[in-house]
Amino acid sequence: MWNLKRPSLTSIRSDLDALFPEGTGAGISDDDKLKVLELYDEYKEAMGEPNPVWKTKLLSNESRDLLLTAYGEVSDKGELSLLRAALKKGAKKCPYCGFGEIRDLDHHLPKKHYKCFSVFALNLVPSCSKCNGHKPRTPPSAREKYHIHAYLDDVSDFNFLVADIEISDGALSVIFSIEKRKGMSNELTNRLRQHLTDFKLNERYIAQITNYLESQETGLDDNFRLGGASEVRAYLLRTADSIARTNGANDWRGALVVALAESDEFCDGGFYEVLGFT
Ligand SMILES: [Zn+2]
Known part of the structure; x- marks a missing residue:
């Protein structure tokens, strides 16, 4: 409960290539993929704490919408089914409640607000459907209401x-x-x-x-x-x-x-x- 082992990030570039193949002229350009990776780095540095500038920084609205739609491929039969399976395998039980069966991937930063992180492994937390459903859809404005990041906020030193x-x-x-x-x-x-x-x-x-x-x-x-x-x-x-x-x-x-x-x-x-x- 509370913490999960961080997922491997070795495939984040190849995941983007699989979603938006090079040379097709459709989807996200190579230049934009580099910008997405830059935003991923900022996310890591900020330990996943929401930063409203990410809603507009670097990418066009069109590219953001493409990333949001691409989350549909992080499904059992989608292009990124292996990513989904690997993330789900990282938790025996839901990290939020400690008992629920893993069925969903929860977007730590909600995908409708932070579209650029829609398919970012570090933003996808395996969870049960109940916890996923109860999670507020709008990120809170007060820092003390931010949820603990299951991968990035290690709280295991305290018995709270x-x-x-x-x-x-x-x-x-x-x-x-x-x-x-x-x-x-x-x-x-x-x-x-x-x-x-x-x-x-x-x-x-x-x-x-x-x-x-x-x-x-x-x-x-x-x-x-x-x-x-x-x-x-x-x-x-x-x-x-x-x-x-x-x-x-x-x-x-x-x-x-x-x-x-x-x-x-x-x-x-x-x-x-x-x-x-x-
Ligand atoms: Zn749960």
């Missing part, structure tokens, strides 16, 4: 995702939030919080939490029989370590399991009621 749980009448409620840690700026904290809001993660995690806890049923039961609350807690902490090793520090399951381990009520048999065993 926390879960607050409450058990009431046997029902578990969980709220995820972003905790500002030492070394994190206010801006970064707010940008991370924007993800929770825009992707409606707290609402969408409810069903996932139920499924996840059901998958832990045997482990919880076995450990409780073995040694009561302390064995359940130890089991949950081992599980949290394993999740962090596999999925990084800020996986929603990891945050959930840490919070459950801290709950005396849950560990001391309260999980039976939460799981509907009463």
